[in-house]
Amino acid sequence: MKDVFFKPSKDFYGSMEAEIHWSLFDRDVWALARKCSEVYARRCTQHLENLPEEMIAKLQEATLLYLIDFLDEHEDELELPTGLILDEDTEPEEVMHWVRPVLITYDKGVLSDEEAPPAISIKLMFTAVPDEFLEWVIRDNMIVYIGEHDDVSPWNDKIMKKKWNYINAI
DSSP: OOOOOOEEOSSSTTEEEEEEEETTTTEEEEEEEESOOHHHHHHHHHHHHTOOHHHHHHHHHHHHHHHHHHHHHHTTTOOOOTTOOOSTTSOGGGGGGTEEEEEEEEEOTTSOTTTOOOEEEEEEEETTSTTOEEEEEEETTEEEEEEEOOOOOTTOGGGGGOTTOGGGGO
């Protein structure tokens, strides 16, 4: 990963921002670090770049389940691209062709920069429906949430118990 330099955000008071390259998607993504130091933001960026393969597989599997449900619920209302087939026979890694990260947020919560584990929320666009967003939320080596984008905090343990949290389905 190339060096990342966070600078004070013009739009979000007390936050820092940078454009980072995420090799999982082979693209640059805007990152926002809320009320934390550049050291913490860099640690989160490094953590994101080094997610374990097992975690990536779970992210893909739960994302596939979410997208299948979304399409089942909304397919009559949407104009979908030709060739879009997401069903139980789809390999989970294929979802990576249909989602694109648009914003990564780091949030240390109330802990100090030194004590806080990496806490990351990722807003992803469903490319077949550009105004539909989903969210991945990770705290350290635990997936906290996968589902509809709702600005979920990585520190919200209650969200982990919700039936509409797709990480619970795998």
